[in-house]
Amino acid sequence: MDYSRYQTLHITRRGQDGAVIDLQMKAQNGKLPTAGHDGHWELSEIWRDIDKDDSVRAVVLRGEGMGFSGGGDLALVQDMASDFAVRTRVWKEARDLVYNVINCDKPIVSAMHGPAVGAGLVAGLLADISIAAKTAKIVDGHTRLGVAAGDHAAICWPLLCGMAKAKYYLMLCEAVTGEEAERIGLVSLAVDDDQLLTKAYEVADKLAAGSTTAIRWTKYSLNNWYRQAGPSFDTSLALEFMGFGGPDVHEGVASLRDRRAPRY
Numbered sequence: 001m002d003y004s005r006y007q008t009l010h011i012t013r014r015g016q017d018g019a020v021i022d023l024q025m026k027a028q029n030g031k032l033p034t035a036g037h038d039g040h041w042e043l044s045e046i047w048r049d050i051d052k053d054d055s056v057r058a059v060v061l062r063g064e065g066m067g068f069s070g071g072g073d074l075a076l077v078q079d080m081a082s083d084f085a086v087r088t089r090v091w092k093e094a095r096d097l098v099y100n101v102i103n104c105d106k107p108i109v110s111a112m113h114g115p116a117v118g119a120g121l122v123a124g125l126l127a128d129i130s131i132a133a134k135t136a137k138i139v140d141g142h143t144r145l146g147v148a149a150g151d152h153a154a155i156c157w158p159l160l161c162g163m164a165k166a167k168y169y170l171m172l173c174e175a176v177t178g179e180e181a182e183r184i185g186l187v188s189l190a191v192d193d194d195q196l197l198t199k200a201y202e203v204a205d206k207l208a209a210g211s212t213t214a215i216r217w218t219k220y221s222l223n224n225w226y227r228q229a230g231p232s233f234d235t236s237l238a239l240e241f242m243g244f245g246g247p248d249v250h251e252g253v254a255s256l257r258d259r260r261a262p263r264y
Contacts, residue, residue: 001053006046008039010064014201019057019208021050021106025120027065028073035119036073037086043119044093047100057208060200061110061123068112069120071141077253080244091241094119094151098233101126102223105216107207111200112136112178113193122152125160126226128219129203130187132178133196138186142240144173145256146248146264150240155226155233161186 003011010024023046025033035043050056063069079086101108101123110127116138124130125138132138140157142149149170157166161184169176182190191199207215243249248264255262 001049001055003046003049006042008033008036008042009046015058015205015208017055019055020201020204021056021059023059023061025061025063025069027063028070031065032067032070032115033063033065033120034070034073036076037079040072040076040090040097040119041093043123044097044100047097047104047123050106051100051104053106056106057212058204059104059106059108060204061108061127062197062200063113063116063120067114068110068116068124068136069118070115071118071120074253074256077145077244077249080241081249081253084245087241087244091237094122094241095234095237097122098126098152098155102226105220107204107215107219109200109204109207111196112138112187113196115139117141119151125156125186126152129189129207131189131191131196131200131203132181132187133193134177134179134190135193136178136181136190138176138178138181139173140170141173143171144252144262146246146250146252146262147241147243148236148239150237152233154236155229157186159225159229 008026010026012022014020014022028034050059080090108127109129110124111131112124113133113136116124116136140149140153153170157170165184178190181187251262251264
């Protein structure tokens, strides 16, 4: 499989026979990985190629720089708010990102540190084994931006941490530390910051050494819980993208650029 077309993702191989893909989202200006036009498409598409690559037995997903992911690039958000063609294209990519992660037959391990927001967080929480540094800051930023919590929220947060916690964190846009995320069941494990990659690689190597059919079929079976939530997810995504055509998102973008509280 030729992964050279991916420019916002740094892809290397590790482990025995290079069976583990180390997939790193590149930081912008050395700070945080953010999803612009290209990055959003690449993060949605990469899972199709990994699914078809018979040489892959496991994947580690991580972020470069100061955090795991910094959310959508504000220029992309502005284009979505003002251009119908962009909005419909990104809606399809957002849908594909969720379903491609769920349907990718290779086990995925996420290693989240620092801020974890936006498209990166989608893959991070839908990963089969999600590992967070204890000081990681998980935030679903949709309501702060002025749109519904769409992408992954409705399909997995209520199942992982329960409806009461999901509503609290999603509606109020409250941050969840990695340590608290483990306590409420939002992530699989929380570890000390300096042990994050060590643990992620350890888990991925163990998955890569296991029975491929047993592990992949277990993943497929368990992910039917997510597939059952497909209609709820599709509705939430439609409502999110309807919000990108409304007035509140413009104030959300302006407030983020001005580093102030929004005035809705």
